Amino acid sequence: MEINKTKVVNDITVKWLADHWSPIDLFKDLSFGFLSVPFDYAVSHRPGTRIGPQTILETLNSYSLYLSDKRVSLEDATLTDLGSVDIVHDMNQSYRNIEYAASTVPENYTPIFLGGDHSITDPIIRGMNKRIGSDSLGIIMFDTHFDFRDPIPGKEHSGHWLKTLEDEIDYNSLAIIGISAPIYSAAYMDELERRGALIKTVYDFRRQGRDAVLNEVTNHVLKHTDGIYFTIDIDSIDQGFAPGCSVPNPNGLFPHEIMDSVFEIASTCPVYGMDIVEVSPWLDNAQNFTSHIASHIIMNFIAGNIKRNQY
Numbered sequence: 001m002e003i004n005k006t007k008v009v010n011d012i013t014v015k016w017l018a019d020h021w022s023p024i025d026l027f028k029d030l031s032f033g034f035l036s037v038p039f040d041y042a043v044s045h046r047p048g049t050r051i052g053p054q055t056i057l058e059t060l061n062s063y064s065l066y067l068s069d070k071r072v073s074l075e076d077a078t079l080t081d082l083g084s085v086d087i088v089h090d091m092n093q094s095y096r097n098i099e100y101a102a103s104t105v106p107e108n109y110t111p112i113f114l115g116g117d118h119s120i121t122d123p124i125i126r127g128m129n130k131r132i133g134s135d136s137l138g139i140i141m142f143d144t145h146f147d148f149r150d151p152i153p154g155k156e157h158s159g160h161w162l163k164t165l166e167d168e169i170d171y172n173s174l175a176i177i178g179i180s181a182p183i184y185s186a187a188y189m190d191e192l193e194r195r196g197a198l199i200k201t202v203y204d205f206r207r208q209g210r211d212a213v214l215n216e217v218t219n220h221v222l223k224h225t226d227g228i229y230f231t232i233d234i235d236s237i238d239q240g241f242a243p244g245c246s247v248p249n250p251n252g253l254f255p256h257e258i259m260d261s262v263f264e265i266a267s268t269c270p271v272y273g274m275d276i277v278e279v280s281p282w283l284d285n286a287q288n289f290t291s292h293i294a295s296h297i298i299m300n301f302i303a304g305n306i307k308r309n310q311y
């Protein structure tokens, strides 16, 4: 027997995210602005993340406005596609364009940046600091890598944005969750911890348990700040779930561990925005599994903000 798919889609009780995009001047209490950053010139391994934003938006549009897992409706939030940052062949000009775009996101919007390789987080954070008039964002980073190597002039790549931000951020207000890639020496861990960062490896996360880790992480990053910014590298998720990224990771967190963490934090702590980076659809499977995971993380971020606002 043939299943009537049209009937399912036409179910009048279902509201689709694809039909919910609002113009920029139609904000409500909770408004989220999506900004695409199709930049992968700083790729360290395999290119393709420039297509990430477009595919993430496509997969996002295949969902309804009800995140059934968390029993939260996204209907009351304004979702606005703020468009794409102008990426040009001059890397530094592109970074300036990203910083300018991040600094000028309308104040009513919580920005969601879609990458792009992870180097975009440097100009995004500089722009965010300008936008909120502070240099004290609490940063929660999900990544299997430290991204803390010294840049070599002319050979810049996405693995040192956390180092190049040293003039801009306070590492005491940084927490990294999901470290596991064995491509560093202990010096990276030691130096980041010496500077005040809180680091939770995949092993730490599972051994201590999610709630204990999130408690410690949020206390740490909010000690000297008044809000959290998430930077989520999709390579923090295990390659079995997220094959579509530049550097696949055989010892990653499971998708739900990040989705639920983002939801828990956003539903209990003040949040300034997020980026999600390193999704590379050309390297993904035919069903865009990795972009679907990114979409679920974004929906959990929005749902967490909605839940927090309801109290």
Ligand SMILES: [Mn+2]
Binding pocket: 118, 143, 145, 147, 233
């Ligand atoms: Mn990274």
